[in-house]
Amino acid sequence: MKRLSAWTPIVALVALCAALPLAPAHGAPASNVPTTTAAQATPAKTGAADVDSLSLLEIAVARDSSKFETLYKLGVLYMDRDRSAEAVRVLMRANKVKPKNVKVLVNIGAAYDALGRADGAQNFYKQALAVSPNDSIAMCRLASSMYAQGKYQESIDQLREVISASPGAYCAYFTLGVAFADAGLYRDAVRMWQTVIKLSPGSPEAVSARESIDILSKFIGE
Numbered sequence: 001m002k003r004l005s006a007w008t009p010i011v012a013l014v015a016l017c018a019a020l021p022l023a024p025a026h027g028a029p030a031s032n033v034p035t036t037t038a039a040q041a042t043p044a045k046t047g048a049a050d051v052d053s054l055s056l057l058e059i060a061v062a063r064d065s066s067k068f069e070t071l072y073k074l075g076v077l078y079m080d081r082d083r084s085a086e087a088v089r090v091l092m093r094a095n096k097v098k099p100k101n102v103k104v105l106v107n108i109g110a111a112y113d114a115l116g117r118a119d120g121a122q123n124f125y126k127q128a129l130a131v132s133p134n135d136s137i138a139m140c141r142l143a144s145s146m147y148a149q150g151k152y153q154e155s156i157d158q159l160r161e162v163i164s165a166s167p168g169a170y171c172a173y174f175t176l177g178v179a180f181a182d183a184g185l186y187r188d189a190v191r192m193w194q195t196v197i198k199l200s201p202g203s204p205e206a207v208s209a210r211e212s213i214d215i216l217s218k219f220i221g222e
Contacts, residue, residue, distance in 0.1 A: 053077065061090065068097045072104060079107065084114040102128045106138050109145070118149040136162050140171035147179060155179070170199040174209060181212070186220045 057074040065071065075091035078084070088111045094104050109124035125142035128135060139162045147155035156179060162172040177192035193209035200206055 054081065065093055066097060068094055071097060075107060079111055079114070082114075084111045087111040088115070100127075100131045102132045102135055102138065105131070106141060109141060113141075113145050113148070118145050121145045134165050136166040136169040136171070139165075140169060140175065143172070144175050147175060152179070168199055170196045170203065170205055173199070174205045177209065177212065181216060186216055190216055
């Protein structure tokens with residue numbers, strides 16, 4: 001796919017809204033059920049209960065930093081609260097307690113991406129794929145990270161590999177839509193986002209896909 005050297009303002013807006021760092025994977029990844037991206041996730045709650053949960057987890061980790069689940073939950077909550085540097089610190093501890101855990105490796109990668117450290121992020125996604133080669137979440141996130149870094153062809157090749165291995169991996173179609181919009185292939189972008197909606201109509205990705213389709217359809221006069 002040839003990428004255009006200059007974006008129109010509307011395409012830049014679509015890409016900006018869509019191609020953002022990835023939010024935490026809360027559970028063990030399924031092979032064809034990707035988790036959400038930060039751009040489409042519901043804003044983190046900041047009520048008393050959420051603050052209390054964070055405080056309780058911090059106290060629990062301070063008392064005993066050897067418990068994997070507590071470390072993992074705190075790392076995920078830090079990511080939900082956009083505290084990526086702290087998430088890295090805690091998730092790295094979790095990785096020491098239980099090495100080669102895919103959900104931890106993927107989340108460390110996501111935290112590094114949120115910090116703008118793409119090379120570090122991609123290293124952890126690749127570590128996750130070394131443990132679970134067909135994990136579509138890790139594959140999608142690696143592709144998204146590479147695309148944001150300007151490795152366009154590598155990203156597209158990765159996304160096609162994801163779709164080949166897991167046809168229901170709607171995260172791949174979402175990122176392909178961003179790539180098509182970036183390249184000026186607007187109708188192809190809409191087609192990719194429509195696939196996201198078809199595969200997972202209730203997902204946060206589908207919400208963002210609908211918004212992007214609406215913006216882009218107005219731009220191209222449909």
